Amino acid sequence: MEKPDTHISLSVPEDFPTSNKPQPAQINFKDLEYSVDIKNSISNDSKKIKDIISLKKYESKKKVILDQITGSFSPGRLTAILGPSGSGKTSLLNLLSGRISSGKVEGNIWLNGRKADSGSLGLVSRFISQDDVMLSTMTVKEVIEMAINFRVSGITPEELSIRTKEAITTLELDKCQNTLIGDTITKGISGGERKRTSIAMEMATDSSILFLDEPTSGLDMYTSSLVVKLLRYISRSGQTVVSVIHQPSSDIFKMFDDIVLLSEGKIVYFGPQEELVDYFSKLGFQCPNYTNPADFVFTDVLNLNEAEIEQMKLEKFSGSKSDYRVLKINDLAEKWKNSDQYEVIKERVEGPILDSLNQFNFTSSVSAYRQFTLLCKRSIKDVFRNKLVLRARLIQAIAISLIMGIVFYKSNTKSASTLIQNFFGSLFFGIVGQFIPVAISVLSTFGSGKFVFQREYQNGYYKTRPYFLAKILIELPVQIICPIIFSAISYFMIGYRGVFAKFLIHTAAMILLSLTSFSIGIFASTFFDDLSVALAILPLLLIIPMIFSGFLVNSGDTMSWIGWLQWISPIKYAFTIAATNQLRGYTVNGIDLGDSSLKSLNLGPFSIPACFGFLIMFFVLFTVLGYFGLERFSKRSSLQNSRKSTKNTKAVLLGPPDNIFSK
Numbered sequence: 076m077e078k079p080d081t082h083i084s085l086s087v088p089e090d091f092p093t094s095n096k097p098q099p100a101q102i103n104f105k106d107l108e109y110s111v112d113i114k115n116s117i118s119n120d121s122k123k124i125k126d127i128i129s130l131k132k133y134e135s136k137k138k139v140i141l142d143q144i145t146g147s148f149s150p151g152r153l154t155a156i157l158g159p160s161g162s163g164k165t166s167l168l169n170l171l172s173g174r175i176s177s178g179k180v181e182g183n184i185w186l187n188g189r190k191a192d193s194g195s196l197g198l199v200s201r202f203i204s205q206d207d208v209m210l211s212t213m214t215v216k217e218v219i220e221m222a223i224n225f226r227v228s229g230i231t232p233e234e235l236s237i238r239t240k241e242a243i244t245t246l247e248l249d250k251c252q253n254t255l256i257g258d259t260i261t262k263g264i265s266g267g268e269r270k271r272t273s274i275a276m277e278m279a280t281d282s283s284i285l286f287l288d289e290p291t292s293g294l295d296m297y298t299s300s301l302v303v304k305l306l307r308y309i310s311r312s313g314q315t316v317v318s319v320i321h322q323p324s325s326d327i328f329k330m331f332d333d334i335v336l337l338s339e340g341k342i343v344y345f346g347p348q349e350e351l352v353d354y355f356s357k358l359g360f361q362c363p364n365y366t367n368p369a370d371f372v373f374t375d376v377l378n379l380n381e382a383e384i385e386q387m388k389l390e391k392f393s394g395s396k397s398d399y400r401v402l403k404i405n406d407l408a409e410k411w412k413n414s415d416q417y418e419v420i421k422e423r424v425e426g427p428i429l430d431s432l433n434q435f436n437f438t439s440s441v442s443a444y445r446q447f448t449l450l451c452k453r454s455i456k457d458v459f460r461n462k463l464v465l466r467a468r469l470i471q472a473i474a475i476s477l478i479m480g481i482v483f484y485k486s487n488t489k490s491a492s493t494l495i496q497n498f499f500g501s502l503f504f505g506i507v508g509q510f511i512p513v514a515i516s517v518l519s520t521f522g523s524g525k526f527v528f529q530r531e532y533q534n535g536y537y538k539t540r541p542y543f544l545a546k547i548l549i550e551l552p553v554q555i556i557c558p559i560i561f562s563a564i565s566y567f568m569i570g571y572r573g574v575f576a577k578f579l580i581h582t583a584a585m586i587l588l589s590l591t592s593f594s595i596g597i598f599a600s601t602f603f604d605d606l607s608v609a610l611a612i613l614p615l616l617l618i619i620p621m622i623f624s625g626f627l628v629n630s631g632d633t634m635s636w637i638g639w640l641q642w643i644s645p646i647k648y649a650f651t652i653a654a655t656n657q658l659r660g661y662t663v664n665g666i667d668l669g670d671s672s673l674k675s676l677n678l679g680p681f682s683i684p685a686c687f688g689f690l691i692m693f694f695v696l697f698t699v700l701g702y703f704g705l706e707r708f709s710k711r712s713s714l715q716n717s718r719k720s721t722k723n724t725k726a727v728l729l730g731p732p733d734n735i736f737s738k
């Protein structure tokens with residue numbers, strides 16, 4: 076088999092796209108420390124009397140994740156952050172992209188010499204995380220277009236098309252631009268294409284700084300090379316590109332301009348890639364010929380060999396291997412701070428680019444109304460492309476109504492007692508058939524869409540409210556059409572009363588119940604982060620209303636301490652409407668059948684309009700709760716709450732440089 080060519084030209088083509096050239100932004104940080112409080116369980120031996128009295132099981136301990144680090148990321152350069160697992164790479168990226176929401180940050184960060192906080196860092200940077208969740212029903216071209224649409228306000232269709240084409244060409248996505256993203260069930264683009272698509276989404280939208288967390292993870296060597304080549308390519312347009320990278324090959328390693336080597340939250344090297352081997356050779360670590368410098372760093376520099384352990388045992392106290400490793404890293408970090416290369420970095424940090432930033436540096440978002448219309452259009456496509464789900468819902472409505480129609484066929488022609496039994500039975504099961512499947516199907520569709528929402532929300536595409544409203548609005552027609560189909564088929568087959576107004580009331584009750592169930596499904600999916608927990612809780616929300624519908628248990632006969640549950644049962648109100656609608660004043664040959672049967676069920680004091688009112692109230696209540704659930708989910712799972720871009724944040728960035736830089 077022919078070996079793929081991994082030797083990629085590093086020169087920037089002359090036709091490099093320039094229409095979306097970003098403003099240069101340099102990000103500098105000095106003596107940056109990031110720590111969190113962690114809870115350690117208190118051993119019985121070390122428990123103090125006050126811990127015992129207060130039954131305290133844990134004590135707080137400060138964990139330093141990034142320890143007094145200093146560095147600078149410059150425009151037009153591609154930087155790799157390397158380090159062993161747990162060394163603080165992702166934390167550094169999160170911190171510099173304004174995505175840290177907990178813990179304590181000390182030290183300074185500047186953007187072109189202006190003091191930056193998490194709000195301003197979030198405003199000028201884009202972040203591509205490891206998990207590139209995208210809407211599976213969209214094509215590559217559509218997701219890139221969508222990203223641009225959400226992020227660049229006032230864009231014309233021509234400009235949109237130029238930018239999309241540029242991103243597609245740059246990231247070599249031409250061949251798959253019309254392929255669906257796909258998911259585990261529907262195969263779509265490949266893993267490498269997916270990674271490149273998520274980079275294209277962010278690069279097409281004018282940002283000064285691009286952060287990437289392990290963009291090559293899970294990719295083969297050729298595709299990894301391609302991705303890094305493209306990052307280099309993007310950096311050459313003037314963007315500051317910083318990427319955490321995992322085990323790069325030597326070809327990939329050489330594509331980076333600068334390397335940051337982190338270990339135990341400390342920097343042990345920060346400088347040009349080509350000087351790294353030389354730097355460590357001066358410290359006594361020789362990189363063997365033909366060895367990948369990245370491998371050399373991990374195995375020889377950051378790791379301990381037996382000889383080093385023996386030496387440490389002689390010189391220091393006895394300890395575990397990890398203690399010795401920490402000693403070695405501390406020593407390397409100390410040496411780094413005393414090196415000439417560190418002085419170069421310090422000079423860069425202390426004499427930053429002072430070009431003033433402007434509005435174009437800020438990652439914009441379009442207006443809430445535009446977000447809403449874009450989301451509506453996207454949701455419509457999603458509903459129609461998810462043909463299987465749409466068909467399943469329609470088939471379900473038709474199947475249930477046909478089964479009901481056949482089983483209870485022409486019940487009005489049966490004997491009086493059969494008629495009453497059939498009417499109540501069919502009304503109850505018709506209602507349950509509207510209630511339970513809707514909530515379950517909404518839970519799965521809304522629940523799985525939540526992760527796409529999370530990614531897009533984190534990347535600042537839109538706010539929670541437009542997303543929620545668009546999602547509800549587009550889903551509503553399906554929730555209305557299905558009960559209409561159900562009613563239209565089953566109503567006349569069963570032989571309910573042939574008065575058009577009664578048919579309308581019956582259908583309206585089915586619609587409102589379906590909407591209530593829809594809102595309960597949304598509430599469950601947004602309130603519980605874990606879909607399996609939501610699935611475990613949902614039956615409770617569905618079965619209790621069913622028990623207290625007024626059909627299975629006589630409402631007047633339940634114990635008072637539990638009987639109140641009937642009043643919070645949407646099924647009870649829908650059943651009351653449907654039963655009263657059919658049976659009030661129902662006589663056969665002048666004999667009252669309806670009123671007496673209704674009376675025996677003890678359905679309660681509420682009229683049909685009042686029951687409609689309660690159903691509307693449940694729908695609104697659960698929808699509002701669902702909205703707050705989504706708000707809570709977005710705040711908790713994303714780090715957006717730390718990215719408050721106040722007017723003040725912008726004013727600082729647009730204003731003069733920090734005093735310490737003005738001569």
Ligand SMILES: Nc1ncnc2c1ncn2[C@@H]1O[C@H](COP(=O)(O)OP(=O)(O)OP(=O)(O)O)[C@@H](O)[C@H]1O
Nearest residue numbers: 111113140158159160161162163164165166167177
């Ligand atoms: N909020 C937090 N609370 C407690 N510990 C944390 C927190 N954030 C990070 N850490 C710890 O800080 C260390 C660095 O984490 P980080 O995710 O930055 O490492 P990393 O170098 O990116 O690792 P990997 O390569 O495995 O992804 C880890 O030991 C992690 O457990």
